[in-house]
Amino acid sequence: MNGPHLSVLPRDGGPVSAWMLEPGTPLPLLQPRDGLDRAPAALLDLHLPVALEAVFALRPDLPAVSLGGVLPASSALLAGGIALQPAGQPATVSRELFWQWDRLWLTDRRDPPPSQCVFSKDGRRHPRRPPKPVGTVYRRHIPWLDQAFSLRAMDVERDLATVNRWMNEPAVAHFWQETGDLDHHRRYLSGVAADPHTVGLIGCLDDRPFCYVEAYWAKEDRIAPFYDAADHDRGWHVLVGEPALRGRPFLTAWMPGVSHYLFLDDCRTQRLVIEPRIDNRRMIRSLNRCGYASLKEIQFPHKRAVLGLLMRERFFDDALWIPRADDADASSGPSLAVPQS
Numbered sequence: 001m002n003g004p005h006l007s008v009l010p011r012d013g014g015p016v017s018a019w020m021l022e023p024g025t026p027l028p029l030l031q032p033r034d035g036l037d038r039a040p041a042a043l044l045d046l047h048l049p050v051a052l053e054a055v056f057a058l059r060p061d062l063p064a065v066s067l068g069g070v071l072p073a074s075s076a077l078l079a080g081g082i083a084l085q086p087a088g089q090p091a092t093v094s095r096e097l098f099w100q101w102d103r104l105w106l107t108d109r110r111d112p113p114p115s116q117c118v119f120s121k122d123g124r125r126h127p128r129r130p131p132k133p134v135g136t137v138y139r140r141h142i143p144w145l146d147q148a149f150s151l152r153a154m155d156v157e158r159d160l161a162t163v164n165r166w167m168n169e170p171a172v173a174h175f176w177q178e179t180g181d182l183d184h185h186r187r188y189l190s191g192v193a194a195d196p197h198t199v200g201l202i203g204c205l206d207d208r209p210f211c212y213v214e215a216y217w218a219k220e221d222r223i224a225p226f227y228d229a230a231d232h233d234r235g236w237h238v239l240v241g242e243p244a245l246r247g248r249p250f251l252t253a254w255m256p257g258v259s260h261y262l263f264l265d266d267c268r269t270q271r272l273v274i275e276p277r278i279d280n281r282r283m284i285r286s287l288n289r290c291g292y293a294s295l296k297e298i299q300f301p302h303k304r305a306v307l308g309l310l311m312r313e314r315f316f317d318d319a320l321w322i323p324r325a326d327d328a329d330a331s332s333g334p335s336l337a338v339p340q341s
Contacts, residue, residue: 004020004021004022005018005019005020005021006018006019006021006051006054006055007019008047008050008051008054010046010047014046015043017032017033017043017047017051018032018033019031019032019033019047019051020032020033021055021059021065024066024068027064027065027066027092028062028065028066029065029066029067029068030051030052030055030065030066030067030068031067031068031069032047035068035069036067036068036069036070036071041072041074041075044071044072044075045074045075045076048067048077049076049077049101049103049104050104052065052093052098053098053104053141054143056095056098056099056319057141057143057321057322058143060095060319060322062095063094063095063096064092064093064094064095065092065093066090066091066092067083067090067091067092067093068090069090069091070085070088070090070091071083071085071091075091076103077091077093077101078091080101080103081097082097082098082101084097095316095319096316096317099260099316099319099321100263100264100267100316102264102265102267105138105139105140105260105261105264106137106138106261106264106265107135107136107137107138107139107150108133108134108135108136108137110130112130112266112267112268113128113130115127115128116128120197120220122220124219124220124224126197126217126219126220126231127219127231127232129196129197129217130266132153132193132196132199133153133199134153135152135153136150136151136152136153137151137152137153137201137261137265138150138151138257138260138261138264139151140257140260140321142205142253142257144249144252144253144323145205145249145250145253147205147206147253148205148206148207149203149204149205149253149254149257150203150204150205150207151201151202151203151204151213151257151258151261152201152202152204153199153200153201153202154189154192154193154199154200154201154202154212156186156189156190156193159189159202159209159212160182160185160186160189161182162202162209162241163185163189163212163241164180164181164182164185165241166212166239166241166242167179167180167185167239167241168180169241169243171243172239172240172241175239175277175280176239177302192214197216197217197220197221198214198215198216198217199214199215199216200212200213200214201213201214201215203238203254203257203258205245205250205253205254208242209241209242210240210241210242210245210250211238211239211240211241211242211245211254212238212239212241213236213237213238213258214236214237214238215234215235215236215258215262216234216235216236216237217232217233217234217235218230218233218234218235218273219231219232219233221235222300223235223273223275223298223307226298226307227273227295227307227309229273230270230271231268232266232268232269232270233269233270233271233272233273234262234265234266234269234271234272234273235272235273235274235275236258236262236272236274237274238254238255238258240254251286252290252323255286255287255290256290256320256321256322257321259272259290259291259310259315259320259321260315260321263312263315263316269312270311270312270313271309271310271311271312272292272309272310273307273308273309273310274287274292274307274308274309274310275298275300275305275306275307275308276305276306276308277303277304277305278297278303278304278305278306284306284308287308288308290310290320291310291314291315291318291320292308292309292310293308293309293310294306294307294308295307295308295309
């Protein structure tokens, strides 16, 4: 994106589209160069969402944009409730709604399963959880890194050696306390794979693995007794195993990315929780910058922790997928083009 102009370049080598963001009242106007009314429907469905992602990523101050015209009735943005178009009026897209549109970032999109309550082994009543995902589940271009952050489902044998190396790295071992040989971590990861309330994920930048995430359903987790856990609350643990990919520019990509994925994965999820060890001050500060409120201290058998919580409404209304001004310069990403997701 260069000033008010941007281009969408499809990865498959298809036609390039040019877009303009122009001042307007009451909302700025985003239009293809030749106007919305002359744009082919296929281009609007494929390229318009990518152009909107670029605008909202690089201009987080914009709460909404006008498309300056009427979208075709078949538009996926209209059908998904993302674009709003009163009768005879130009279509508009709000930042808050757009970033909840799972089709743009989830690569393993599934509708939430019908509700059926079951009991966990320890007698906790909770909704039946969906099957574990397979392969890549989330991908998003990070403008200030000019790289793609992705999450894929952990595969025990594929990822065993990498996770074993990470778990034995001193900075990780200090907090996770899971050092051991390959057999130890094979048992550990196999336990995660067999646990219906937990999903192991590998975080990558441009498909290079660098972190391990354990996402869990809070209702049947050890955290549930410490707060009023709702049926679809999610929580997560993380380790960053590659020292070269630690630090603020990377954290401001993967931490909001994990939150974004968990909110998109089930539209019924309204809260995310996390419980870092109380002496992990750097992690707690990072969570606070990324929107998590520190509620209270809690005592587990194995650690004293801080209970942190992030509301869905705050994440999307405050655009928390974009770094705060003191974290990174979000305008320093690619200047001319945004790849099609």
